[in-house]
Amino acid sequence: MELWIPVTIAAAFLQNLRSALQKHLRTSLGLTGASFVRFGYGFPVALAYVFALNHFAGYAFPSFNRTFLIWSVIGGLAQIFATILLVHLFSLRNFAVGTAYSKTEPVQAAVFGLIILGERITAGAVAAIIVGITGVMMISVARVPLSWHNLGAALVSRTALIGIASGAIFGISAVAYRTASLALDSPHPVMQAAATLAFVTVFQTVFMLIWMAVKDPAEIGRVIRSWRSSSLVGLAGVLGSACWFTAMTLQPVAYVRGLGQIELVFTFMASVFFFHERINRMEMAGCLLIVTGILLLLMWY
Incomplete structure (x- = not known):
């Protein structure tokens, strides 16, 4: 099994864990604070990871260059603003449709990867990604009482456009991170990914600290004051990001994000086995489509 596959699965699992911890934090922190902790409490771990790779594995520190700095900043800002758009969806009517559209990120990432990096993916991989995205969209609208009439209206609504924009900016962020990582002069992809993660996380921490100092x-x-819970979010977040960055350094973003849809399967496993929640037929069908899409992707990439 190629390294990017288990690393991506680990990234999806850790992202699911981080999201659950952040949801718990919303009881004591505002939206900005709950978003900030993944960076503010995560960057020391990211820095320690880089130094550990240097000291224990003997990987040399890569030299930063202008290409790296530009794409790291673009990726960091894009990730912040895409998250804001996604969270904004939750305050809008029919947000589930918008959220489903935001999950088109793997396809949009494939387009941006082609435009920015000249990366091409196979027709079979495109089909597999679309199968998985269809499953995600089915789950997103499974509990929304939409008729054919208002479903049609929702599909072209402002909410849907915000969802598409969120997915597009997440796609830009992912491709920007891969571009930044590949711009580093290092023979070790793990060190390239770790150095990119450390720089971006520090940048995002400083940016959001200034933002909070001005706004709230x-x-x-x-x-x-919430350091106990927040530090867990930061740890899960930075470990998950380390896995994402490593996978995206090893493999084109579209493949990584396509396989990353397995995160929703982890979510439903927790829902059924730990929280004893019931899922309906459309949700079950969506999960099966996600798994099918992932298996096809691994066969055809």
């Missing part, structure tokens, strides 16, 4: 200074105090 009191939130900084709440973030500090």
Whole structure:
């Protein structure tokens, strides 16, 4: 099995764990604070990871260059703003449709990868990704009482456009991270990914600290007081990001994000086995489509 496959699966699992921890934090922190902790409490771990690779594995520190800096900043800002758009969906009517559209990120990432990096993926991989995305969209709208009439209206609504924009910016972010990582002069993909992660996480921490200081200074105090829970979010977040960055350094983004749809399968496993929640037929069918898409992707990539 190629390294990018288990690394991507680990990334999806850790992202699911981080999201669950962040949801718990929303009871004590605002939206900005709950988003910030993944960076603010994660960057020390990212820095420690880089130094550990240097000290214990003997990987040399890569030299930063202008291409790396530009694409790292683009990726970091894109990730922040895409997250804001996605969270904004939750305050809108028919947000499930918009959220489903945001999950078209793997296809949009494939387009941006082609435009920016000249990367091409096989026709079979495109079909597999679309199968998985269809499953995600089915799950997203499974519990929304939409008739054919208002479903048609929702598909072309402002909410849907925000969802598409969110998926597009997430796709740009992922391709920007891969571009930045590949721009580093290092023979070790793991060190390339780790150095990119450390730089981006520090940049995002500084950016969001300034943002909170201007918009809501009191939130900084709440973030500090919640350090016990927040540090777990930061740890899960940075470990998950380390896996994403490594996988995207090894393999084109479209493949990584396509396989990453397995995150939703982890979510439903937790829902059924730990929280004893019931899922309906459309959700079950969506899960099966996601798994089918992933298996086809691994066969045809």
